[in-house]
Amino acid sequence: MPEHMMSEHAISEHAMPEHATPEHTGARGPVGIRFEQVTVAYDGTAVLEDFDLEVGAGEVMALLGPSGSGKTTALRAVAGFVRPARGRVRIGDRDVTDLPPHARDVGMVVQQYALFPHMRVADNVAFGLKARRTPRGQVAERVAEALEMVGMGGYARRYPRELSGGQQQRVALARALAVRPGVLLLDEPLSALDARLRSGMLAELDRLHRELPDVCVLYVTHDQMEALTLADRVAVMDRARLREVGTPRALYRAPRGSFTASFVGSANLLPVTRAGEGKVRFGDTELRVATPGPGDGGAAATLCVRPHRIVLGDGGANVLRGVARAVQWRGATHRVALEVAGHEVVADVPESASTPRVGDRAAVSFAAEDGVLLDD
Amino acid sequence: MTETMASRRPAGPRLRVRSGAGRRGGSARTGRPWLWALPPLAVLAVSFLHPLALVVRESFSGGTAAYRQVFGSEAFTDALATTVALAAGATLGCVVLGFALALVVAFVPFSGSRSVARFIDVFLSFPSFLITLALLFLYGTVGMANGLWTGLTGAEEGPFHFLTTPWGVLLAEVTYFTPFVMRPLLAAFAQLDTAQLEVASSLGARPARIVRQVILPEAYPALMAGGALVLVLCLNEFAIVLFTGAKDVVTLPMLVYSKAILESDYVSACVVATVDVVLSVGLYGLYRSLTGRSSRRARAHA
Numbered sequence: 096m097p098e099h100m101m102s103e104h105a106i107s108e109h110a111m112p113e114h115a116t117p118e119h120t121g122a123r124g125p126v127g128i129r130f131e132q133v134t135v136a137y138d139g140t141a142v143l144e145d146f147d148l149e150v151g152a153g154e155v156m157a158l159l160g161p162s163g164s165g166k167t168t169a170l171r172a173v174a175g176f177v178r179p180a181r182g183r184v185r186i187g188d189r190d191v192t193d194l195p196p197h198a199r200d201v202g203m204v205v206q207q208y209a210l211f212p213h214m215r216v217a218d219n220v221a222f223g224l225k226a227r228r229t230p231r232g233q234v235a236e237r238v239a240e241a242l243e244m245v246g247m248g249g250y251a252r253r254y255p256r257e258l259s260g261g262q263q264q265r266v267a268l269a270r271a272l273a274v275r276p277g278v279l280l281l282d283e284p285l286s287a288l289d290a291r292l293r294s295g296m297l298a299e300l301d302r303l304h305r306e307l308p309d310v311c312v313l314y315v316t317h318d319q320m321e322a323l324t325l326a327d328r329v330a331v332m333d334r335a336r337l338r339e340v341g342t343p344r345a346l347y348r349a350p351r352g353s354f355t356a357s358f359v360g361s362a363n364l365l366p367v368t369r370a371g372e373g374k375v376r377f378g379d380t381e382l383r384v385a386t387p388g389p390g391d392g393g394a395a396a397t398l399c400v401r402p403h404r405i406v407l408g409d410g411g412a413n414v415l416r417g418v419a420r421a422v423q424w425r426g427a428t429h430r431v432a433l434e435v436a437g438h439e440v441v442a443d444v445p446e447s448a449s450t451p452r453v454g455d456r457a458a459v460s461f462a463a464e465d466g467v468l469l470d471d
Numbered sequence: 472m473t474e475t476m477a478s479r480r481p482a483g484p485r486l487r488v489r490s491g492a493g494r495r496g497g498s499a500r501t502g503r504p505w506l507w508a509l510p511p512l513a514v515l516a517v518s519f520l521h522p523l524a525l526v527v528r529e530s531f532s533g534g535t536a537a538y539r540q541v542f543g544s545e546a547f548t549d550a551l552a553t554t555v556a557l558a559a560g561a562t563l564g565c566v567v568l569g570f571a572l573a574l575v576v577a578f579v580p581f582s583g584s585r586s587v588a589r590f591i592d593v594f595l596s597f598p599s600f601l602i603t604l605a606l607l608f609l610y611g612t613v614g615m616a617n618g619l620w621t622g623l624t625g626a627e628e629g630p631f632h633f634l635t636t637p638w639g640v641l642l643a644e645v646t647y648f649t650p651f652v653m654r655p656l657l658a659a660f661a662q663l664d665t666a667q668l669e670v671a672s673s674l675g676a677r678p679a680r681i682v683r684q685v686i687l688p689e690a691y692p693a694l695m696a697g698g699a700l701v702l703v704l705c706l707n708e709f710a711i712v713l714f715t716g717a718k719d720v721v722t723l724p725m726l727v728y729s730k731a732i733l734e735s736d737y738v739s740a741c742v743v744a745t746v747d748v749v750l751s752v753g754l755y756g757l758y759r760s761l762t763g764r765s766s767r768r769a770r771a772h773a
Binding site: 118135175195196197198199200201202203204205207208209211213222223226227263266270271274338 | 572607664666667669671672674675676677680684685688690
């Protein structure tokens with residue numbers, strides 16, 4: 096990226112487009128997004144229900160969830176492609192709920208790139224600038240800057256069909272960034288790429304966000320790794336509703352619900368009963384957990400333990416004994432599945448560890464602070 | 472078992488050899504492809520080329536005298552000008568109206584849009600005179616519009632008399648042939664990635680710019696194909712002109728009819744028919760050369 100684009104001047108300019116017409120003047124300075132009780136329904140069926148979320152200016156928020164969870168609908172509500180049946184959507188201090196998409200000052204990148212096939216790369220990137228009536232003299236310069244930013248400076252004369260998938264996605268990103276939007280909407284932007292390209296683009300997106308710290312990014316994905324890598328915060332969604340919001344670290348280490356625990360990383364979800372302050376019972380075994388809360392004796396609960404926090408042997412505070420049912424080699428780790436008290440407990444242990452054979456009796460253990468008691 | 476297997480083994484190579492020999496030896500399918508072209512060519516020759524050749528030969532039966540006579544007549548030059556003007560006007564009207572209607576059907580959400588799209592398919596199967604008859608019921612001398620007018624005002628006759636003028640023929644041709652432009656356009660629109668439209672919109676483009684810069688370039692080959700079809704059909708349209716009853720509107724096909732059937736002047740009819748064929752092929756070629764470059768470019772991009 097050229098140095099002049101990284102200067103403070105460039106950043107403030109980014110936040111306040113000089114070409115802005117009254118319709119495009121919403122983003123005067125860094126802006127965020129606010130969903131207020133947004134409900135979207137198709138034929139009477141809610142696909143997004145009572146959605147409340149605030150994304151700060153310059154923040155990267157990942158909407159993470161399985162298919163049909165409502166994450167793309169939430170993004171499309173910001174872009175203006177779906178109209179909420181209830182609730183409001185705000186970008187900065189503007190209520191954009193009733194504004195058409197072209198007046199919302201957002202940039203958007205979609206899974207299948209959606210480049211215009213009859214236009215060269217430079218024309219694709221210039222499209223939004225011309226649509227926003229950027230002075231003609233500035234268009235070429237801004238196109239070149241945007242393409243340099245994504246490392247595609249040498250491809251301006253190419254047609255989209257002459258580019259690889261990863262290159263096309265970079266151009267799509269440049270096209271969205273060229274208009275210097277206050278809000279960048281990314282709808283599963285890496286899903287069409289293979290694993291190696293995806294990893295490279297993840298690093299690229301991370302770098303871009305560091306270079307454009309004022310841009311508020313809403314990133315829709317079903318891939319937990321993308322969400323954990325890129326996002327400042329993650330909103331976990333399921334069945335049209337927001338389940339939890341938090342930093343990736345907090346959601347991973349201390350999820351509140353079992354859906355989040357199983358969707359963000361893998362988890363052992365063990366049915367337990369409360370047995371006093373900091374204690375639970377799993378089958379006949381009493382376990383100590385660090386989660387604070389009332390120790391209602393006998394109340395059912397779910398205990399979450401991450402597989403990689405479980406070690407082989409009985410050296411930890413909480414020891415579970417059972418029979419090895421499966422041992423899978425996974426490169427850097429072995430996944431050992433034990434049957435304990437009629438339930439499966441899986442542990443990811445280092446590849447160098449000596450693992451039991453299938454059918455052997457074995458013990459595994461974990462520390463009290465690695466057991467998280469869930470709300471549901 | 473082993474023996475059986477062994478005895479079967481050579482069969483494979485023999486089969487392969489036969490297959491290879493077939494290819495090298497030039498089977499009818501690959502070695503002499505023109506053999507396959509013979510039957511359709513024979514049908515074409517008997518059913519079309521031979522009659523066409525007879526027409527052309529008849530037109531020259533008296534040397535070029537018939538041509539000089541026809542070219543020198545005012546009726547012919549008027550018919551030629553009328554034919555070209557009507558065909559060009561109808562093509563332009565169909566392309567503009569067809570594109571606009573196809574946009575509405577494809578991109579403007581309204582209940583019943585699928586039914587409309589299906590109806591267009593049915594419409595294509597209607598005979599052209601049916602549309603003209605419908606227009607006669609509406610705008611004819613004793614049609615509904617004039618009837619309503621005379622009923623309301625007590626006047627002896629209504630104000631709508633355009634159906635027997637070139638404008639009436641133009642209206643009928645545009646009405647009948649517009650779906651011929653819409654059909655390929657709707658197919659092209661169905662292939663369009665709607666994400667492109669959404670991204671264009673999010674980038675700040677209003678609907679008019681999206682139509683002009685995103686939809687039109689991608690649908691251009693389909694639009695031109697529909698236009699070419701309409702042009703050729705309009706150049707040779709007979710039933711619509713006949714059914715409107717527009718006595719002053721004489722096109723080349725009408726002139727052929729009047730020369731051959733009414734005047735029994737077969738030589739002149741053959742001259743006009745030959746000119747009509749040359750005109751159709753020539754205008755079609757001109758149209759394709761004018762639109763071909765951009766169509767090829769658009770196809771290459773797609």
